Amino acid sequence: MIETHDLTKTYKNITAVNHLNLNIPQGVIFGFIGPNGAGKTTTIKMISTLLEPTYGDAIVNGFSVTKEPDAVKSQIGYMPDFFGVYDDMKVWEYLDFFAAAYKIEKQRRIGIIDDVLVLTDLESKREDMVDNLSRGMKQRLCLAKTLVHDPKVLLLDEPASGLDPRARIEMRELLKELKRMGKTILISSHILSELEDFVDTIGIIERGTLLASGNVKSILQQIRANRRFVITVSDQVETAHLLLRDLPEVQHIEREGNTLVVEVHDSPDGDDPDLLKILVLNDIRVIAFHEEETDLEDIFMTITQGVVA
Numbered sequence: 001m002i003e004t005h006d007l008t009k010t011y012k013n014i015t016a017v018n019h020l021n022l023n024i025p026q027g028v029i030f031g032f033i034g035p036n037g038a039g040k041t042t043t044i045k046m047i048s049t050l051l052e053p054t055y056g057d058a059i060v061n062g063f064s065v066t067k068e069p070d071a072v073k074s075q076i077g078y079m080p081d082f083f084g085v086y087d088d089m090k091v092w093e094y095l096d097f098f099a100a101a102y103k104i105e106k107q108r109r110i111g112i113i114d115d116v117l118v119l120t121d122l123e124s125k126r127e128d129m130v131d132n133l134s135r136g137m138k139q140r141l142c143l144a145k146t147l148v149h150d151p152k153v154l155l156l157d158e159p160a161s162g163l164d165p166r167a168r169i170e171m172r173e174l175l176k177e178l179k180r181m182g183k184t185i186l187i188s189s190h191i192l193s194e195l196e197d198f199v200d201t202i203g204i205i206e207r208g209t210l211l212a213s214g215n216v217k218s219i220l221q222q223i224r225a226n227r228r229f230v231i232t233v234s235d236q237v238e239t240a241h242l243l244l245r246d247l248p249e250v251q252h253i254e255r256e257g258n259t260l261v262v263e264v265h266d267s268p269d270g271d272d273p274d275l276l277k278i279l280v281l282n283d284i285r286v287i288a289f290h291e292e293e294t295d296l297e298d299i300f301m302t303i304t305q306g307v308v309a
Contacts, residue, residue, distance in 0.1 A: 001024055001025060001026040001027075001060070001061055001152070001153060001184040002022065002023075002024040002030075002047065002058070002059070002060055002153060002184065002186060003022065003023050003024070003058065003059040004020050004021055004022045004043075004047070004056065004057070004058045004059075005021060005056050005057050005058070005059070006019045006020070006021065006055060006056035006057075007019070007020040007021070007022075007043065007046060007047075007053055007055075007056040007057065007058055008020070008053060008054050008055040008056050009039075009042050009043075009046060009051065009053055009054050009208075010054045010055075015208050016039050016042040016208050017039045017042050017043050017046070017208045018039075018207075018208040018209045019055075019056065019209075020039075020043060020056070020205075020208075020209075020210050021210065022203060022210070022213060023213075024184060024186060024201070025184075026152075026182075026184050027179065027182055027183070027184055028179070028184060028185070028200040028201055029175065029176075029179050029185045029187060029198060029199045029200050029201075030184075030185065030186045030187070030199065030200065030201050030202070030203065031187055031188075031189065031195040031196075031199035031201070031202040031203070032044075032186055032187065032188040032189070032202075032203050032205065033188075033189065033190070033195065033202055033203065033204050033205070034188075034190060034204060034205040034206055035190050035206070036190055037207075038190075038205045038206050038207060038208070039205050039207070039208040039209075040157070040188040040190075040205060041080075041081060041157055041188070042208075043205070044078070044155050044157050044186065044188060046058060046065065047060065047065060047076075047155060047186070048065075048072075048073075048076055048078040048155050049065050049069040049072050049073055050078070052066070053065070053066065060072045060075050060076060060153055061075045061152055061153060063075060074149070074151075075151060075152050075153050076151050076152075076153045076154070076155055077146035077147055077149070077151035077153070077154045077155070078146065078155045078157075079142055079143055079146045079154070079155070079156045079157065079159055080157050081157040081158040081161055081188075086130060087129070087130050087131030088129070088130075088131070089129070089130050090126070090127055090128065090129055090130070091117070091122060091125050091126055091127070091128050091129075091130060091133070091141060092113055092117070092126045092127070094130055094141065094145065095113045095116065095117070095141075095144060095145060095148060096109055096113060098145045098148055099112055099113065099148045099149070102148060102149040104148065104149065112148055112150075113148070116144040116147045116148055117144065119144070119147065119174075119177070120140045120141070120143055120144040120147075120174060121140065121170070121174075122137065122140055122141060122144060125137060125141075134167075135162055135163060135164075135167070136163050136164065136166075136167030136170065136171075139159060139160075139162075139163060139167065139171065140170075140171070140174070143156075143159065143171075143174070147178075151183075152182075152183065152184060153183070153184045153185075153186070154178065154183050154184070154185045154186070154187075155186050156175075156185065156186065156187045156188070157188050158188055158189055158190070159171060159175075159187060160172075160189065160191070172197065172198055175187065175198065176198055187199070196216070199216075200215065201213070201214055201215045201216075202214070202215075202216060202219065202299075204219075204299070212299075216299070219299060226251055226252075226263045226264060226265055227263070227264050227273075227291060227292075228261060228262070228263050228264075228291065228292040229261070229262045229264060229273075229275055229289065229290070229291050229292070230259060230260075230261050230262075230288070230289070230290055230291075230292060231244075231259065231260045231261075231262060231275065231276075231279070231286060231288070231289050232258055232259045232260075232286070232287045232288040232289075233258055233260070233279070233284055233285060233286055233287060234258070234285040234286075234287055235258070235285070236284050236285075237255070237257075237258045237260070239282070239284060240260060240279055240284050241253060241255060241260060243278055243279065243282055243284075244260065244262055244275060244278065244279075247273070247274075247275070247278065249264050249265050249273050250262055250263070250264055250265075250273075250275075251263045251264065251265055258287075259288075261292075262275060275289075276289050
């Protein structure tokens with residue numbers, strides 16, 4: 001649905017995006033992760049035809065951003081990180097304005113506006129003035145505006161920026177609903193915790209260069225040499241330590257009281273090691289056993305450690 005081929009943007013001696021290659025399938029939520037200034041917004045603007053690439057191309061639903069920009073515009077809905085609203089308009093008037101800009105017939109616009117208001121949970125705000133809306137409501141209104149022409153692809157640049165926790169949760173649930181409707185969504189953020197609960201695939205960009213791309217599990221397998229298991233036993237901790245230490249896959253063990261943190265070499269097939277089985281067979285009572293989880297924050301920090309300052 002979205003492909004970029006050596007997509008590049010330079011400004012004099014600065015390369016904002018450097019030969020970026022992405023492949024985002026239809027119907028997924030793609031999390032575009034990177035710090036401020038990494039090149040996320042520049043990339044989104046090139047995909048949305050608002051910025052001309054210096055080199056390379058992007059393809060959106062089969063249309064080239066460099067050769068067929070008008071066709072691309074019909075396929076996408078773009079929500080910038082900072083957006084302007086017309087404060088002297090009512091909510092429905094604001095949406096009607098953009099529907100008219102997309103050349104949607106007046107008779108159809110009423111039904112479309114009703115639909116996007118329901119979808120974004122703004123139907124009760126239909127007659128409100130835009131400047132009376134909260135920050136979260138304005139974000140939803142901007143997303144509603146992005147949906148009036150029923151685009152297949154959504155490009156959302158930091159859509160949860162400045163929202164309170166409740167509004168962020170509501171935005172996340174709305175994006176999940178849009179995915180269920182078949183939309184392909186590219187969402188950028190520098191706040192990793194915003195994305196990890198609902199994205200399907202991720203791309204990590206730093207200083208204009210894509211460092212990794214794919215589903216979280218596959219990226220984790222690429223960067224993770226070892227897995228860590230936390231095991232708490234009721235007693236016989238020294239015996240447990242000796243048993244586990246002699247296993248060939250065990251690389252390192254840390255001990256604190258009756259808890260062992262066991263670092264295990266990750267097998268190519270991803271199978272779980274037999275740590276728990278060994279302890280149970282030797283009549284050692286295990287109180288707690290779990291693997292330390294790796295989140296997007298850990299993945300990002302690990303991948304970007306090699307980027308030279």
